Amino acid sequence: MFSLFQLKKIFQLNDSFFYWLKITFLSLIIFGLILSLIVSPKDYLQGDTVRIMYVHVPASWLALMVFAAMGISSIITLVFKIRVFTIYAKSLAPIGFTFSLISIFTGSLWGQPTWGTFWTWDARLTSMLVLVFFYIFYILSWKFIKNFFVAEKYSSILAIIGLANLPIIKFSVEWWNTLHQPASIKLTEPPAIHPSMLMPLLIMFLGFSVFALFIFFIRYKTEVLELQQNKLNKALKK
Amino acid sequence: MTPTRKKRVTYFLVSVVVALILGKFIFNSLQKNTVYFFSPTDLSLNSETPKGLIRVGGLVKKSSVLKNKSEATYAFIVTDLKNDIYVEYKGILPNLFQEEKGVVVEGTLRDKKFLLGKTILAKHDENYMPPEVAEALKKTGNWNKKYDQ
Numbered sequence A: 001m002f003s004l005f006q007l008k009k010i011f012q013l014n015d016s017f018f019y020w021l022k023i024t025f026l027s028l029i030i031f032g033l034i035l036s037l038i039v040s041p042k043d044y045l046q047g048d049t050v051r052i053m054y055v056h057v058p059a060s061w062l063a064l065m066v067f068a069a070m071g072i073s074s075i076i077t078l079v080f081k082i083r084v085f086t087i088y089a090k091s092l093a094p095i096g097f098t099f100s101l102i103s104i105f106t107g108s109l110w111g112q113p114t115w116g117t118f119w120t121w122d123a124r125l126t127s128m129l130v131l132v133f134f135y136i137f138y139i140l141s142w143k144f145i146k147n148f149f150v151a152e153k154y155s156s157i158l159a160i161i162g163l164a165n166l167p168i169i170k171f172s173v174e175w176w177n178t179l180h181q182p183a184s185i186k187l188t189e190p191p192a193i194h195p196s197m198l199m200p201l202l203i204m205f206l207g208f209s210v211f212a213l214f215i216f217f218i219r220y221k222t223e224v225l226e227l228q229q230n231k232l233n234k235a236l237k238k
Numbered sequence B: 001m002t003p004t005r006k007k008r009v010t011y012f013l014v015s016v017v018v019a020l021i022l023g024k025f026i027f028n029s030l031q032k033n034t035v036y037f038f039s040p041t042d043l044s045l046n047s048e049t050p051k052g053l054i055r056v057g058g059l060v061k062k063s064s065v066l067k068n069k070s071e072a073t074y075a076f077i078v079t080d081l082k083n084d085i086y087v088e089y090k091g092i093l094p095n096l097f098q099e100e101k102g103v104v105v106e107g108t109l110r111d112k113k114f115l116l117g118k119t120i121l122a123k124h125d126e127n128y129m130p131p132e133v134a135e136a137l138k139k140t141g142n143w144n145k146k147y148d149q
Helices: A007-012 A015-039 A048-080 A083-114 A123-144 A148-163 A165-175 A195-237 B003-030 B040-045 B131-140
Strands: B053-060 B066-068 B073-079 B084-090 B102-111 B114-122
Touching (some): A015 A048, A048 A083, A048 A123, A048 A148, A048 A195, A048 B003, A083 A123, A083 A148, A123 A148, A148 A165, B040 B084, B084 B102
Parallel strands (some): B084 B114
Antiparallel strands (some): B053 B102, B073 B084
C-alpha cells in the first residue's frame, strides 16, 4: 500500500491493468445504461424524466467525493509535506470538475419539466455552483502560478477552504427548506427509492467510479512524467 | 515528529477551530436568509404583510383548484395543514402540479391571505417508485401519507 506513495510506482501499473480497468468500466456503463434507460420502470409522478436521475445522482456523488479526496490530500500536503498527495489532488481536480458540470447540467434538464424552471437560487443549487467555482479556481491556480511550490501552497489552501462547502451541499436540503428534494438514499434509513430503480442507480455509480479511477491513473501518470520532464529541462539548461 | 512538522500541525488545528467558530456564526446569521420559501404559517405569524416578491410553499389543498382554461388562469389554496393562503395565477402550470402535492409560488402578497402568483414551481419529494407499486400501495392501504409531501 505504502509503495504507491512513491511517485514512480505508478509505472508498475502496467498496460494490462489499464486494459482491464477499461473493460470493467465499459461493461458496467453498458449494463447500467441498459438497466436505467430500458429495463427500469417509469416513475409514478415524473414518468420517463426519472431516467435523468441515473446520471445526475452518480455524477453529483462523485463531484463531492472527489473534492473530499482533494481536500484531504491537500491537508496532508500542507501539514506533512508528502509531495505525492499534491499530485493526487492535482490529477483529481479535472475529474471532479467534469462531474460537477454534468451534475448541474443534467439537474437543470430535470428541473425544467419537473419543477418548471432550469435554475433557481435555492441553497442546494447555489452551494453546488460554489463547488464548481472552487474546482475552477483550483485548476486555474495551477495554470497561472508558474512556481510549483507556490502553486502547491495556494491550491491546497483553496481545496481545504472548499472542504467546508461539502457539508453545506450535503445538508442544505435538511437545514433549510429548498426546492431540491432531500436525499432518497441515507445511511440511517431504508431508501425512499424502489429497488427496481435503486439497482440501476448503484450500477451506474459503480461505472462512474471506475471511470473516475481510470482517468485518475492516466492523469497521475501524465503529471509525474511532466514533473520529470521539467526536472530534465532544468538540468539541461544548467 | 520533527519540530517544524509539529508546528504545522498546531497551526492547522488552531485554524480549524477558528474556522469552525466563525462558520457557526455565519451559519446562524444565514439561517434567516437561506429560507427558499415561507409556509402559510410563517406568514400568519408575521405582524405585517411582506412587500415585494416572496415565495410561499406548501401543499395544493385538495379540490381547491379552479381553472379557467380559455384564459389560462388558475386559483387554488396553498396549505401547510394549519394555515391556508389563496393564490391566483395566470400562465402555464408545471407538469407535476397536482392537488395534495408540494408547490412553491413566487409572487406578491395583496394581503396576508391572498397571493398574486407570478411563477409556479412544483416541488418533488424524495420518493421514487414505479406506477404499479404506487397503485398497489394505494389499494392495500399501505400508502404512506408522507408520499403526498
